[in-house]
């Protein structure tokens with residue numbers, strides 16, 4: 559079964575979502591930086607605490623790093639993330655005159671991805687997510703769920719890194735932002751509900767008849 563057939567099955571199972579930007583680009587960028595190895599709930603709580611405490615990007619940028627670390631304490635690794643977030647805010651301000659990345663929507667996609675991934679702590683997953691979610695550009699963010707499920711289904715080898723999977727999966731999918739967005743969201747939902755990291759729930763899974771992992775371990 560090819561990747562588009564899997565996409566159709568996932569959409570039947572989880573439904574489609576309209577592709578509307580959910581957050582401003584700066585919020586998406588900083589929340590994605592907070593999200594690494596953290597639950598969605600804790601990411602939201604940390605961001606809310608950060609915003610409630612400082613109220614502007616400038617205030618977050620210029621605050622003592624200990625205070626930013628404390629505000630984002632619900633996420634994992636707050637001590638690493640706080641200085642990176644402040645560094646990102648400083649660099650954006652230096653380069654753009656203000657903490658605002660709306661200009662990325664007007665750049666060629668490769669240039670925008672290069673600009674984002676040059677920021678400290680911003681990898682291809684975060685950059686792709688900002689460009690797809692906020693600017694509807696044809697890229698696929700490969701987070702831990704997309705990566706794991708793609709390995710289990712056999713779309714990529716077990717030793718393929720998440721970084722490499724960004725290229726390989728995109729080659730197999732249409733470069734249509736709506737499809738890429740819904741593929742990402744459906745895989746995320748699948749990874750959070752059935753195809754969890756430990757003890758995946760294969761019996762009710764609509765993909766079990768095409769799943770390499772299930773063929774080897776599931777029965």
Ligand code: SF4
Pocket residue numbers: 707710711752753754758759760763764765766767769770771772776
């Ligand atoms: S059959 Fe199991 S391992 Fe395969 S995709 Fe479904 S939940 Fe994941």
